[in-house]
Amino acid sequence: MQNLGQFRYLQPSMFSGLLDDPVMFINVRPTGRGLLLDCGQLHHLAKRVLRSIDAVFVSHAHMDHLMGFDHLLRHVHVAPRTIAVYGPTGIAERINHKLAGYEWNLTEETWCTFVVYEVHPRQVEQFEFAGSRGFTSRHRKTIPRDDRVIYQTRHLKVEAEICDHKIPVLIFRITETRAFLLDRQRLLEENLLPGPWLKDLEKRFYAGSWDIGPVEVWKVTKGGYTIETVDNSEALYRKICRDVSPDSIGYISDIGMTPENLGRVCDLMSGVTLLVSECTFLAEDEEKARISSHLCTTDLNRISRLIRPSLLLPMHLSKSYIGDTQRLYEELDQLRGTRVLQLPDYLTPRPLLPGELPSLLPR
Numbered sequence: 001m002q003n004l005g006q007f008r009y010l011q012p013s014m015f016s017g018l019l020d021d022p023v024m025f026i027n028v029r030p031t032g033r034g035l036l037l038d039c040g041q042l043h044h045l046a047k048r049v050l051r052s053i054d055a056v057f058v059s060h061a062h063m064d065h066l067m068g069f070d071h072l073l074r075h076v077h078v079a080p081r082t083i084a085v086y087g088p089t090g091i092a093e094r095i096n097h098k099l100a101g102y103e104w105n106l107t108e109e110t111w112c113t114f115v116v117y118e119v120h121p122r123q124v125e126q127f128e129f130a131g132s133r134g135f136t137s138r139h140r141k142t143i144p145r146d147d148r149v150i151y152q153t154r155h156l157k158v159e160a161e162i163c164d165h166k167i168p169v170l171i172f173r174i175t176e177t178r179a180f181l182l183d184r185q186r187l188l189e190e191n192l193l194p195g196p197w198l199k200d201l202e203k204r205f206y207a208g209s210w211d212i213g214p215v216e217v218w219k220v221t222k223g224g225y226t227i228e229t230v231d232n233s234e235a236l237y238r239k240i241c242r243d244v245s246p247d248s249i250g251y252i253s254d255i256g257m258t259p260e261n262l263g264r265v266c267d268l269m270s271g272v273t274l275l276v277s278e279c280t281f282l283a284e285d286e287e288k289a290r291i292s293s294h295l296c297t298t299d300l301n302r303i304s305r306l307i308r309p310s311l312l313l314p315m316h317l318s319k320s321y322i323g324d325t326q327r328l329y330e331e332l333d334q335l336r337g338t339r340v341l342q343l344p345d346y347l348t349p350r351p352l353l354p355g356e357l358p359s360l361l362p363r
Helices: 069-076 091-100 184-189 196-207 233-240 259-269 283-292 297-307 326-331
Strands: 010-014 024-028 033-037 053-057 082-088 113-119 123-130 136-144 149-152 156-164 168-176 215-221 224-230 248-252 274-278 311-315
Touching: 010 274, 053 069, 053 156, 069 091, 082 091, 082 149, 082 156, 082 168, 091 113, 091 123, 091 136, 156 259, 168 259, 184 233, 196 215, 196 233, 215 233, 248 259, 259 297, 274 297, 283 297, 297 311, 297 326
Parallel strands: 033 053, 053 082, 082 113, 248 274, 274 311
Antiparallel strands: 010 024, 024 033, 113 123, 123 136, 149 156, 156 168, 168 248, 215 224
C-alpha cells in the first residue's frame, strides 16, 4: 500500500496482512515522523520505524489491537522523548497495567514519557507515565471535548468518534491540512505578478494571521508593474487560490452494524479519500458478525455506498477463511469511483519450527 499517489503530506502503509492483527503506519512526509493506528504484532517493524512514532491511536484494548505495545515500549523506553497514546475509556488503566508488569529499578531522568489521552464523549482525560518515575501513572488534567479533533499538527488533524463493539471503540479520520495553492489563471485575471509578496501571503496562510496589516502586491501595468497595497490579505488569497479539498484517511476497527454506529461512521467518514475498514466476516456469516459485533461484506458494501471513498481497503478478515480469502473481494461491490485495494493474506513472518534452526549441539 506504499505510494498511493493520492496524498500531499501523508504516506499510509499497512504493516499487517488481511488475516494479521491490525497495524497501520502513516509517515508524515515533511517531518519524517509517524503515526501508528492500532498495535497488533509489531515485531516485524524496523526499529527506525518504531522510533519515528510520535502518536499511537488505539481503537480498543482487545489483545489483537494492543499486544504490540510491549514491543514498541522495548524499543523506545530509553529514548529522551514523549509519545502520545490515544484510546477509548479505560485505555490509561490498560497501559498502566502493561507498564507495571515490569521492574524499572534502573530508570534514568532522560527516559521516554508516555502521555495517554482517554477519549470520552464530552472530555479527554490526560495521564502521564514518565520513565524517570518508573512509568507510574499520574492524572494531569481534564480537557473539555468541543469537537471531534483529538490531535493536530501543521500537516494533519486526527478526529475520533466513539462507536460500540460491546465496549467503547474509537474510529479515526486523519485529514491533511489545506496547502497554500495558487491558481495561475486567477493571478492573470487579477493582473497580478508573482513576487516576494506571495511569500508574505504564504506565511500568513500557514500562521493563520491574516490581520497583521496590509500586503504589497505587484500589479501589471502597460510599462511593467506597480506596487499596490491590499488591506484584506485573506480576501486576496481567496481570489487567487486553487481550492482543493484535502485528502483524508478513515480507519474503522472494530464495530457492530447498528444504526447508531452507522450514523457516526457516515458523519465522520463522508468524502474520505481512503477508507481502511475491518471486514471480519463474509455475507453468509452475517449472524456471526452480529453476535460478535463485527462487520461483514454486506455491511461494508452499505457503508461504501453511503460515504463513497475513492479507495477502499478491507482488513482484519477472520482466520476461519484461510485458503478462501479471495471470496472477500468477490463479495465487495465494485462501485464507480471507488477502487478496492487488496492486502496479501499475511505480512508477519512465518513462525519457525525447531527443525529449521541451526543445531546447538556438536555432531
